[in-house]
Amino acid sequence: MIYLDxxxxxxxxxxxxxxxxKSARQYFGNANSMHDLGGEAEQVVQFCKKQLGEFIxxxxxxxxLTSGGSMGNWLGIEHLKQQAEGNHVILSAGEHNSIRQTEAAFRQVGYQVSVIPFNSNGVIDLERLNEVLNEQTAIVCVQHSNGEIGTLQPIEQISKLCAEYQALLHVDxxxxxxxxxxxxxxDLVDSLSVSSHKVYGPKGVGFLYLKDHPKYDSASMAQKWLRGNTVDVPSVVAMTSACEEAVERIEEEHHNQSQLRALFxxxxxxxxxxxxxxxxxSIQLPSIIGMAIEHMEGQYVMLECNRHNIAISTGSACDVRYQQSANxxxxxxxxxxxxxQFFRISFGRYTTYDEVKQLAACLNTLIETNVLNEVNSDGQPTIVER
Incomplete structure (x- = not known):
């Protein structure tokens, strides 16, 4: 199957x-144990954390170390709640569900929550963000790159706005x-989450960056979880190797995926x-293309592509599982x-030109069928420019 998800x-x-x-065979000791095998495993973990830190x-x-992006988002926010003052939280409307689902939890414990939409370029509306920031704003949560349309948020500008009000910034x-x-x-954020399986590493592992704050509370729920788990050393080593490879290949893969996007x-x-x-x-990742074919359900497009052995998506997998619209x-x-009507195509390291051409041919067939079924009064196809 052609994989484009x-x-x-x-x-x-x-x-x-x-x-x-290699690490599963050599460093199988529990990194929390006091004997030599445990000490070796702990040394490997500390070396990996040093490397991961250097990347950011x-x-x-x-x-x-976390179990992935969703857990990293939750733990980051829980940690910031212990550090921040104020009763106001700001979320971008396009956040991943692991963050959007915290909205109700915030409200239940007395926080006011502001949700900021995207502007016409697909990024958080900075003017609106500046308007809603105030002295009571405790936390701002922003997803750096949207996983459905690929747009990149201006983190440096957002960080400066947050600093004016001493609001803490969590970035997914x-x-x-x-x-x-x-x-x-x-230097720009107070917490940041990363997931291994998005960069060709194993699933079930990720890492969370937390900046130290004066009101550090070692009794918080987040800190208890972060300190109390047995480390999956082989997954941490594999994640670190995958992250290193991904960082080294950023320019190469950006170039390759830009060419694939142009070809498509x-x-x-x-x-x-x-x-x-x-x-x-619009500034966005070249690897992610959000699309729609008018008058055609995105799920139908996805199923038709699947029938032709092409894997695409109708949005974030976490939304699709619960049949929710893309955030x-x-x-x-x-x-x-x-x-x-929305569906998403996402290229990767192993995507080929031929695969992109096959995808385009499949979608062209659907588009041609759609045009034949949707004609205006003059018998001409309705062309919509966006």
Whole structure:
């Protein structure tokens, strides 16, 4: 099957697989044990944390191992709740569900919650963010790269706005890590989450960056979890190897995926097609393309592609599982019809030109069928430009 759903997950690279097998054989001791085998495993873990920290400009003591991006988001927010003052929280409307689902929990314990939509370029509305920030704002949560349309948020500008009000900033970097340079991002944020399986590492492991704060509370729920688990040493080693490889290949893969995107765009016929944020003002990952074919359900497009042995998605896997509209569509304030038509294509390290051409051919067949079924009174196809 042609796999074009890399934003959902990636296959493990040979580098990560080899690192996993080698470390599983050599460092099988419990890193919490006091004997020599445990000490060796702990040394490996500390070395990995040092490397992971270097990728984002952080010290190893600020790196905490997690079970993945969702757990990292939750733990990061729980930690910041212990540090921050104020009773106001700001979320972007396009956040991953692991963050959007905290909205109700915040309200239940007395926080006011503001949800900021995207602007016409697919990023958080900075003017609106500036308007709602105030002295009571405790935490701002922003996903660096949206996993459904690939747009990148201006973290440096957001960080400056937060600093004016001493609001703490949590950034979900699950989609952006290993795809853009984050070597200095630790200076801009108070917590940041990364997931291994988005960068060709194993599932079930990730890391969380936490900046130290004066009100550090070692009794908090987040700190108890972070300190109390048995470390999966082979997965940590494999994740670190995958992260290192991804960071080293950022420019190469950005170039390759930009070429794949251009080829796809050239190969696709245009009538009745919406491609989200192809304009010059939008900054987005070249690997993620959000699309819609007018008058055609996104789920139908996905199933037709699947029937032709091509794997794509109708949005974040966490949303699709519960048949929810893509959060990006809600953040863009798209109507229900457009939200239902949305589907996502995401390229990766192993995507080939031939696979992109096969995808375009499959979609072209669907588009041509759609045009034949949707004609205006003059008998001409209805072409929609977005």
């Amino acid at each position: 890399y934003a959902a997950t990636t296959p493990m690279s040979d580098t990560a697989l080899n690192a996993y097998v 400009g952080a010290q190893s003591d600020n790196i905490h 970097a699950v989609q952006s890590f290993g795809k853009v340079d984050l070597s200095n991002i630790a 765009k050239e190969s696709l016929i245009e009538p009745n097609v919406i491609q989200f944020f192809e304009g010059e003002k 990006a569509m809600n953040a863009l304030q798209m109507g229900e019809e457009t939200a239902r």
